[in-house]
Amino acid sequence: MTPTRRAGQRGLGAALALAAATLLLLGACQTDSRQQVLATDKSQVELRAIQTRAFDTTDRNLTIRNVIASLQDLGFVIDKADEQLGIVSGTKLSGYAMRMTVTVRPRGKTQTAVRASAQYNLVAVSDAEPYQQFFAALSKAMFLTANEVD
Known part of the structure; x- marks a missing residue:
């Protein structure tokens, strides 16, 4: 793998982790x-x-x-x-x-x-x-x- 591709995958992984954390926090705030x-x-x-x-x-x-x-x-x-x-x-x-x-x-x-x-x-x-x-x-x-x- 090229260094640019690895950096792109790390950026994608970080973005997915951030999105998952955001969804988790929003779900925790919601009450029925x-x-x-x-x-x-x-x-x-x-x-x-x-x-x-x-x-x-x-x-x-x-x-x-x-x-x-x-x-x-x-x-x-x-x-x-x-x-x-x-x-x-x-x-x-x-x-x-x-x-x-x-x-x-x-x-x-x-x-x-x-x-x-x-x-x-x-x-x-x-x-x-x-x-x-x-x-x-x-x-x-x-x-x-x-x-x-x-």
Whole structure:
């Protein structure tokens, strides 16, 4: 082999090694939704308990309106509200990106269940504080609406 050919093969080998390393690094950075769910530090039952509250009302439309008002009071911009599905989602852009999706559904004959799910920069939120803030605001809104206080 000539010295030029050997140098060309070494250059090709180095380029292949660099390409393989790049692909390996990019693959390591990619996470799928299953990995995000499994990465949470709380069990799913604990997380569901933090994310869900029941309210003594069967008026789904009123509950959805109160969810929208509560999210707006907390600084969220409503991205989507679907009354038929009972889903409201909003984004809060205040130095960070938090997205909260809230589902409203009947629970038994006398209650409505409200479940909130939050993501912070595309990572599921398992900390109780954002959910507590949302449900405190929603509870106040539900109370004021039920008592017809403006």
